[in-house]
Amino acid sequence: MIEIKDKQILMDGKACMILSGEIHYFRLKREEWQDRIDKLKAAGCNTVASYVPWLCHEPRDGEVDLHGQTRPELDLAAFIDLCQQNDLYFIVRPGPFIMAEMKNEGLPHWLYTKHPEIVPVGWDSRPAPTRTIDYLAPSFLQEAHHWYSHVMGVIAPRLHTRDGNIIAVQLDNEVGMLAWVSNSPDLTDNLLADFADWLCQHYEPDTLKARYPFALDNAQLRNDELRSPREEFAAALLHDLGYYMRERFARYIATLRSYAEEFGVSGVPFVVNIHGTDAGRGHTFPIGISQLYESYTQDAGYLSGSDHYLGELRIQNFQDLYLMNAFMDATNRPEQPLTSVEFECGSGDYGDSNGSRHDPATTSFKARMSVAQGNRLLNYYLFCGGRNYHLSEPVNDGNNRIAFTGERHGFAAPVNPEGKLSYSYWPLVNVNKVFSAVADKLAIMHEEHDPLAFGFIPDYYMTEYRYPSSASMNEIAKNLEANRGAGSWEALARSMLLAGYRFGALDIQHRPLDPQTTPLLVLPSAKYMAGPLQHTLVDYLHASGNLLLYGEVPLFDMEGKPDNTLAEALGLTPAGERHASGTYFLALSTEGWLAPHAEVSTHYAQFLHASRGEILLKAATTGEACGFDIQLGAGRAVIISGAYPSDISLFRTILEKLGARAGLVHDREDDGLFMTTSATESGERLLHILNLDGFEKEFHISEHGQPLFEGRSLHMRGREGVMLPLNLSLGDMRIAYSTAELIATSMQSIQVRLTQPQDIIAFAGPRNVVPGHDYAVEQHGALQLVISRKPAVLDDQLTIHFE
Template sequence: MIELRDKTLLIDGRPRLVLSGEVHYFRLRREDWQDRLDKLKAAGCNAVASYIPWLCHETVEGRIDLDGRTRPELDLGAFIDLCQANGLWFIARPGPFVMAEMKNEGLPYWIYEKHPEIVPAGWDGKPATTPTVDYLAPGFLDAARRWYDAVMAVIAPRLQPGGGNVIALQLDNEIGMLSWVSNCPDLTENVLADFAAWLKARHGLEALRQRYPFDPDAPEARRDGIRSPAENYALALMRDLGHYMRDRFARYVATLRVWAENAGIRGIPFVVNIHGTGGGRGFGFPIGISQLYPSYTQDAGYLSGSDIYFGNLTFDNFQDLYLCNAFMEAVHRPEQPLASMEFECGDGNYGNTYGNRLDPSAADFKARMCLAQGARLINYYLFSGGRNYKLDPAPQDGDGRIAVTGERHGFAAPVDPEGRLNYSYPRLASLTRTVAAVADKLATMREERDPLAFGFIPDYFMTEYRYPASAAMADIIRNLEANRGPGAWETMARAMLLGGYRFGAVDIQNRALDVASTPVLALGSARYMDASVQRKLADWLAAGGGLLLYGEVPQYGMEGEPCTVLAEALGAQISGFRQASERYFLSLAADGWAAPRPEVRTHFAQTFAVPSARALLRVCDTGEICGFETAVGNGRAIVIGTAYPCDIALFRTALERLGAVAALRHDCEDHGIFMTSTANAAGERFIHLLNLDGFDKRFRLYEHGQPLFGGREIELQARDGVMLPLAMRFGEVKIEYATAEIAAVSPDCIEFRPTQRLDVIAVETAREIHLSWHDELQQDTPTTYVVSLRPPPLRDRITLRHESAGG
């Protein structure tokens, strides 16, 4: 039985970490399956995931091959059974869409030919530029239902609760992504009729007449009015369309789940994966969350999985991954843990051009951060490359193959299409084996957090559909994009993390906001914010909350209507805006407790009249206030209404004045260190550290002002990451602390990966400890110190053998 409980993944009642690799059975010769599984197991993985492409299995309508009749590599059941014979769990991803560079994103050609009505028309009636479809079109649903019935007949007998190895089923893939990236909302006649019914149910007929100047029940009027909106209702339509699409996707997901359950798929979670990262950044990822969170939170039994494509995790983008995970968790149900269904691994050579080359640390760093934040499932994508065979019958499209990458596929994978290991494999394998050694500990650990959260407003990211001719849509989207991501992420979030803060996020749009659970809130705020959210923030402040607002104090609601509820609560009158230009060098001067600081350049400042507030930042040439601190009832707010740079000390002081003090600190002046900690109910802990730079760093760590690791200096090597144990017990052996990383555990031996010039492992045990000749023991009852005398480059393991006294 697979259960999701209290952010934990349980298999037969035992908390587990699932470390999976994506291997496409259909892209490999059947005789190569075992070789790829051997390489997967050698890398420390305990599961396999694969898309199951409808395009390959039903090239001709009604002729579904899932047992290898037409091609041996299409025997899905045989591949799942081989995974089980190798002791590996299986995660099934049957579409209907699979993407994976497949033609038609994995849908059969015949479905478009038979059902042309499923191809969407978008703005101004223009046809979709991507091979998306109307998910709820009757013709598509009828065909997809038959596909599900066939593929579930193979999967259902192999479920883990029934003695098989299938532990999860993904429902479709990246739902809504194609419409978003092409800015082509699905506006078929079927969708327009459904949207009209939704509008009437949401607003009521009388209110709808006031909201839109067309009759939603008149097909021609609604077609023109929705596909080519007028400016006077464009913002209302953008908002309604976004909320409707969320509901539509949720209904589609629920439909797929019903089909799967009716076919016998029970006792395992249903996965919905979230798109949006790319180009090394995560600014777009919350758009995917916004589109899909109603789909995977509508009922118990769903698991959301991220798509993580950040390339190298560096000083520039590390805060992106941290925030993406935090925002996922902010909208989750209480039982849902973090997971990643497409976790980028490999060398980055996606175009087979050697135009991109990732550092070996890339997947290692991202996995370490995700696990520290509570991820329970990671699926390395793509673990093994393969080949794209030719379809039969072959489409007349130039090469007739199943995918768009030519004959070879997965050029960047740790295991290339021919089965060779590339340079990314060893470090990925080392990390995975290290995690597997302590998986029982990590599987129940939670990140320890300081008393603050990052504010998340899903509707700030509901910007996937914008009518090209609408200036009103363009203006609001431009402002939201400027304030929801780059400003707050690049400055405030980065400063918080570099300042040692560990934090989650809170959905301030849909969840209650109370001082007990969220005493301090950091919020990237735009010029637009719903009145209900503004009121919630004002009430929370009055009750004693501490708000750090970065960006703009809102002046309008989300449809452009004037709304200054929060500004009034802050006692602030927005007096204007300053914008830098080619001949106007907008600069800021610090005031109050923020002074003295050098003047700094900026490109934007919102100015205020705040008679009862303390000024913190002013426009240099006018003296206008653009940053201030003020009391609000029993609470306090600090507003930075300008694009202020990443001043770690300033943001730390601001948060401390609001009541949030970072428990963890280090004394390295070079920054570039990500750190957090995790703990379980038994008090066992890991300190997680990443050196984001290409040079070594030496520092000491402190918690609540007290030194950790006996006050010993930590040397974190260039582009290295570690999980250092504290108060961790293995049978009769307790590791009080170690500056080395646990690499393997057996009943009478613990192996460590050395990380320092001189590593120290503090042990409490009644057992006898045996070491190799280049280590020594130092006794200070009840603690024994194991001291490694050789630096890491000269050895790869510290072996601590222990046995009963006299044994």
């Protein structure tokens, strides 16, 4: 039995870490399957994942081949069984959509010609620019039911609950992504009729008539008005369409789940994956969360899985992954753990043009951060490449293959299409060794947090459908985009993490905001915020909560109607705004307890008059105020209503004034170190550190004022990550601390990866360490200190034996 409980994945009652690699069986010759599986196992993975392309398995209507009658490599059942024979779990991803660079995103060609009504139109009745469809079109659902009747017939007998190896089933893929990236909502006749019914259920008749001044029951008029909305109701449509599509996607996912269960699939998690990264950044990833959180939280038995492509993790974007994980956790149900079902790995040369070459540490860095934050499943995508064969019936599209990437596919993978190992393979092997050595600990650990949370408002990311000709829609979306992502992530989140703060996120739109559990809220804010949410913030402050609000003080609700509830409570009134330009160089200077800091240039500031409190920031030349410290009730708010850049010292000062000190502190003057800790309920811990820079660093770490490693310094090579034990039990022995990483354990010995010029591993317990040629043993009170005799840079493998 597989359970999702307490943010853990339990298999037969035991918490597990799932390290998976994506192998597309249909892109390999059948005789190549075993070789790729061998390489996956050698990389330290315990699971295989694969899409199941409907396009390949039913190229002609009604002719389904899941057992290799037409092509040997299409024998899905044999591939899953082979993985089980190799003691590997399996995650199956049967669509209907799979993307994976497939034609039609994996849907058969005949589907579009047989059912043209499923093909959407968008704004102004323009054809959809992508190969998307209306998910809830009756004819599409009928065909999806037919597909599931076949593919679930292969899956159901092979479930883990029936002594098989399938441990999870993904439902569709990146639902809503195609409409988002093209800003082209699925506005079929079927959808708009359903939307009208939804509106009637959610609004009283008089309210609805005022919001939409036309006859919703007149199909032609309704469709014309909604596809080309007038300005008077455009902002309302932006709001309502976003809410409706969330609910519609949830219905679609529930329908697919009902089909799977109808054909015997139960007792394993159903996965909903979340899209949204763009151009190597995560600013847009929460759009996917906003679209799909109702889908994966609507009932028990679901897992949400990230799907991200960030390229290299460096100082400019490391906070993106941290926030992405935190926001997923903020919207998950209490029992749901973090997982990633498309965890980018490989060289990044997706065009096979020598145009990209990720640093070898790239996959390791991202995996280490994600596991530190509580990810229980990582599916390395794409683990190995393959080939796109020719369609059985030419479609005259330029290559007539199943995908648009040419003959070879997955050229950036750690294992290339021909089966050769890339330079990115070995770092994957090494980080998996580290995870596997303490997998039983990682499977139950949680990230430790300092007493603050980063605020998340899902509706701030509900901007994926905006009518290009609507000034109000575009103004709202533009302001939300300016304040929700780039500014706050670059300034707030980066500064907080570099200052050593460990924090989670809080969905303040749906979860209680209580000063007892969240004494300090750090909140990116736009000019628009729902009235009830503004009231929540006012109540939070009155009840002794502390708030750092960054961006703009809200003056309107989410539909652009005036609402200054929060500003009024704080005693703030609008006083204009300024933008920098090619001839005007906006600069801000600090005041009061925030001074002195050097004057900084910025591109925007919102100015306000304050009836009370202390001014902290002003425009350098005009004296207009855009930073404030204001008491409200028993609480305190610091407002930064401008685009203040990342300044670790400044934001640390503000957070400490609001009562939150970073638990972890290092003494390295130049920054570029990411640190966090994870722990079990019994107090076993791991310290996770990433050196984000390409040069070596030496530093000391203290926690809550007490030095770690008995005051010893740590050396970290450039672009290195470590996961160091603190109070970690190994049978009857305990590692009090270690500067080396565990990579293998047994009752008689442990193997570590050395990281220092001279590593020290401190043991406590009844057994003695056997002296060895490569290390010395010293007694230090109750601890046995193992001191390595070889520097890590020359040989980083060390085995320590016990009596």
